[in-house]
Amino acid sequence: MNNDSSGIMTPADSRFEDVLREAQQSGQFQPLVDQIPYANLIGLKFQQLGKDVLFQLPKNDDNIGNPILPAIHGGVIGGFMELAASLHLMMNMDCGTLPKMIDFSLDYLRAGRHQDTYAECQVWRQGSRVANVAINAWQNERASPIATARAHFLLTK
C-alpha cells in the first residue's frame, strides 16, 4: 500500500487485485486481509475450514463503545460482520475485485461483551450482479447470537 507523507493513501494501487488473484489461486487469504487497513484496525482474524470460514474478532480495548458494561461498540460489531461478508464472498467466488456493499441491515440481539466475538456467513443467493449474504455473530455459544445481519453486494467481474 502506498502512503504519502500526509498519511493519505494514493489511489490506483493495483497490487491489491494481484494479491486477490494469488489468494484465490492458492486458497491462502491472509496476505489479502493484511492489505485491508480497517481489518487490521479492529483486529479481524479468520480460519478456513474447508469451504467454511470462521471469522474472529479478538478482545480489543480499542473496540469498546460502552464503558459501563463494558461492551464492544455496535459499529465495530457491524464493521466486523460487513468485512466478514465481503471476505467470505471473495473466498468463495471468482471475483476480480472487492465486492461493493449496497446495503446492510443489522439487528442487535444481545450486548457484545468485552471478549472474543465470532462470525460466520451464508450466501443465500448469488446472481450475476448481486449477492445476498446473511451474517451471524456470537460470543459464548453459536446458538445465542449477539447480532444477525443481511447484506447485499454488487459484484463486478
Add this chain to the structure above:
Amino acid sequence: MTTGLIKTRAERFLATLRHCQVLGLVVEDASEDSVTMRLPYSAQIVGNPIQGTVHGGSLTTLMDTACGTAVFSVLPGFELCPTLDLRMDYMKAATSGLDLLAVAEVTRIASSVVFTECSVYQEQDGQPGDLIAKCAATFMRIGANMTPPEFRARIEHGDEI
C-alpha cells in the same frame, strides 16, 4: 435545554466511547433537532486499498454513534439506549482523503423505542457535498435508572469516571 448545553452533553458522551476516540469522531453541532458528527479521513479506516476509500464499518460506527448521541442528547434523564437495529444504504463510495459528516435526527420518541435517521455526506469546501450513505436506526429505552450515577455525573459535570 440550551443548544450549548446539548452540545456539551453530546461531546462528553462521545468522550466516553473508546472506539470513537480511536476513529477521531468529533461533535460538530448538536441541538434539539439534530446532531452533526465528523469522521476525519485517516489511512487506518481504509477498506478498499485500490481506491483508498474508507470501509463501510467505519461509517457504521459513525452513523450508530451519531444517532445514539442524538438520542442521548435529547432525552431527559441521561438515558442510555442500546441500538436495536440499523439499516444502512451505501449510495456512493466516499472520495479518498475527504472527511465525512453525519447528520442524525430523532424522528420519534415513543415510550419504549426511539426512531432516528441519519445521512452521511462527504465534506467539500467546508460544506456537506455528495450523499454517501443513509441510515435508519432504532434504540431501546431501558430507563434512566439504568444509568450509573458516576456516568451521569461525568456527563453533567464533566467529572472523570
